Every structure is written in C-alpha cells, then in structure tokens.
Amino acid sequence: MEPVLTADGVVQRYGGRRVLGPIDLRLEAGGGLAVRGANGSGKSTLVRIVAGREAPDEGGVRVCGKPPREADLEFRRDVFVLDEAVFYPDLTVREHLELAAIGHGAGGGAADLVGRAVERCRLAGHADMAPGRLSKGLQQLMMLAGLLVRPPARLAVLDEPERHLDGDARDLLAVLVEEAREQGTAVLLATHDDALAERVCDARTDLS
Numbered sequence: 001m002e003p004v005l006t007a008d009g010v011v012q013r014y015g016g017r018r019v020l021g022p023i024d025l026r027l028e029a030g031g032g033l034a035v036r037g038a039n040g041s042g043k044s045t046l047v048r049i050v051a052g053r054e055a056p057d058e059g060g061v062r063v064c065g066k067p068p069r070e071a072d073l074e075f076r077r078d079v080f081v082l083d084e085a086v087f088y089p090d091l092t093v094r095e096h097l098e099l100a101a102i103g104h105g106a107g108g109g110a111a112d113l114v115g116r117a118v119e120r121c122r123l124a125g126h127a128d129m130a131p132g133r134l135s136k137g138l139q140q141l142m143m144l145a146g147l148l149v150r151p152p153a154r155l156a157v158l159d160e161p162e163r164h165l166d167g168d169a170r171d172l173l174a175v176l177v178e179e180a181r182e183q184g185t186a187v188l189l190a191t192h193d194d195a196l197a198e199r200v201c202d203a204r205t206d207l208s
C-alpha cells in the first residue's frame, strides 16, 4: 500500500537561506514518526509543508497520494493538523468543537460527540466560554479535543502539541495519540518532549 506520507529531498529556503533539508520521510498508516531538533531547526517549516500551507523550494511531498494542499476539502478530511491555536472570537469552546464535528459529518450526533470530548479533555467547566478567555493549556486541550469529534484522520500532523500542557495533560495527549495510531492514523509529531516521542512514536528523524 502507498505510504500516507512521503517526502523526497525536501528543501526550504527563506531569503536565500536554507532552513530545512534536504529531508526524506516515509510514514505508513498507523505509524508514528517524531521530528526532533533544536529551536529553529525547521520543525515548524516541515509541518507547514506537510500541512499544505507552503510548497518546498526543492523536492516533493505526497500526502495520501497527492501533493498536500490545505485548501483542498479532501485533504482537510484526511489530515488533522494541530499547530498554532486560532479561534473565532465569538464562538465558545463547545461551538468550535460542534463546528468541527459537523464539518466532519457528525450530523445529529454532534452534540453528544462534543459532550464526550469536552469531558475527556477536561474542558467541562469551560465549554461555554470563548477559548480566548482560557489558559493556553486549556486552549491546547481544546485543539486536541478536535481529534475526538471527527472520524479517524489518515494523517495527524502535530507541532509541539505538548506546549502549555502539565504532566496530566501530557499523559492524556499521549493516550490520544496512541489511540489515533491504533485506529490507523499515521502521526507526524514535531516535539521537544523526548519522553512523549519515545512513548508514542516508533521512528524519529533529527533536524540539525
């Protein structure tokens, strides 16, 4: 079967300076690949490329058999991306998650699905607040809850999902990633957390 993600000879430059690559990646369904590297080594750049937000200067990337394109509806159905938190200022936590659930086909089951995700992600006391009023950690948990309100993605691209999370929340993050992999989701995890990478991934690539 074709891998969920391949990258061949990917290079990115900004202002003529090479900030990433050349890098090759290969990730099969249900696989977990950790991307490690110091600040500025290009992890977020790689995530943006795999998430279809920018094209590399050199090399090729394929996600589910096609070049990644964030604007493509099918791509957004196949790929879950967690990076910077972005919110609608007028919607509550629950409404954000309902929007995601409905967008991914939950129909009349959206409210129940969201209720369970909110409980599991420790958002129960905050579900009717605007995310902008929450701590960064709770905002991060809301982003993670997005994994629970949609059918399993073919690929999850996670950029430092551990940021702002305390120990218990990191444990929940690890469990959610493990569950996603068991359901067949391939996981690309850019992280500074070695313990998390060890626990939830079976391969790693180091950017320098």
Ligand SMILES: Nc1ncnc2c1ncn2[C@@H]1O[C@H](COP(=O)(O)OP(=O)(O)OP(=O)(O)O)[C@@H](O)[C@H]1O
Pocket: 014, 015, 019, 037, 038, 039, 040, 041, 042, 043, 044, 045, 046
């Ligand atoms: N849009 C941009 N224009 C110019 N330079 C950029 C741009 N985005 C990133 N860079 C530079 O590219 C390099 C890689 O940045 P990137 O954010 O990918 O690193 P990172 O490994 O994710 O770092 P961190 O762990 O701090 O998030 C850095 O030197 C950064 O300053």
